[in-house]
Amino acid sequence: MSEVQNETARTVLLNVRNEHTKDYPLGNADAPITPGMLVEFDANRKVIPHDSATVVPQPLMVAVEMPIRSGADIETEFDVAGEAVPVHYPLSGDLLYMMLEAGANAAIGDKLESSGNGHLQVGTTGPIGTATEAVDNSAGYDGARIRVEVL
Numbered sequence: 001m002s003e004v005q006n007e008t009a010r011t012v013l014l015n016v017r018n019e020h021t022k023d024y025p026l027g028n029a030d031a032p033i034t035p036g037m038l039v040e041f042d043a044n045r046k047v048i049p050h051d052s053a054t055v056v057p058q059p060l061m062v063a064v065e066m067p068i069r070s071g072a073d074i075e076t077e078f079d080v081a082g083e084a085v086p087v088h089y090p091l092s093g094d095l096l097y098m099m100l101e102a103g104a105n106a107a108i109g110d111k112l113e114s115s116g117n118g119h120l121q122v123g124t125t126g127p128i129g130t131a132t133e134a135v136d137n138s139a140g141y142d143g144a145r146i147r148v149e150v151l
Contacts, residue, residue: 010074012036012064013088014147015095021064023084032079035065036098036145037118038128039087047078047085049118054125057114060150061087062096090150095132099143106131112148119143127151 012035026033027046033039038050040057050057064086065074074097078085090096100106101115104122111127112120120129129148137144 009097009145009147012062012074012097013094014097016088016090017094018089018091021086021088023086026078026081026083026085029079029081032077033063033085033118034077034099034143035063035074036096037063037143038098038114038120039063039085039118047087050114051116051118052114053116053121054113054123056126056128060090060128062090062098063118064088092150094150096129096148096150097145098129098148100135100137100146102140102142102144103138105136105138106146107134108132111151112146120146120148 024047027042027048039047039061040050042048099119101119101121110122110131111124112129113123113126115121129150132147135146
């Protein structure tokens with residue numbers, strides 16, 4: 001699956017070698033998850049937004065959209081406790097449509113790391129990917145989509 005760089009993508013998995021995903025229950029309805037967010041497991045093995053800035057999640061997981069969900073698309077949040085959240089385990093070289101932190105400005109080639117809320121920020125302490133497009137979300141109040149090549 002591939003998307004043209006200047007078009008708005010309709011999926012998180014832009015170009016991946018391993019499309020295997022698993023569904024896990026959402027850990028907490030107080031922390032909605034948007035497809036494209038970095039996620040991790042809580043102590044009960046439920047999915048929550050990755051909450052440690054600059055730390056590479058182990059295992060590396062990204063929430064993806066659920067096409068069979070009625071009316072769902074890439075922007076439809078998972079926000080009901082216990083709701084199934086499909087996740088993808090990316091491989092090095094995968095191209096994903098992820099979320100850039102509000103207030104961030106990424107240039108092509110910038111290293112991106114966890115911002116501690118499921119989104120990404122520019123940084124090199126614990127990079128998980130490289131920006132393959134420039135996205136200026138410095139004036140944004142919410143996350144913005146960005147194409148990321150996984151390291």
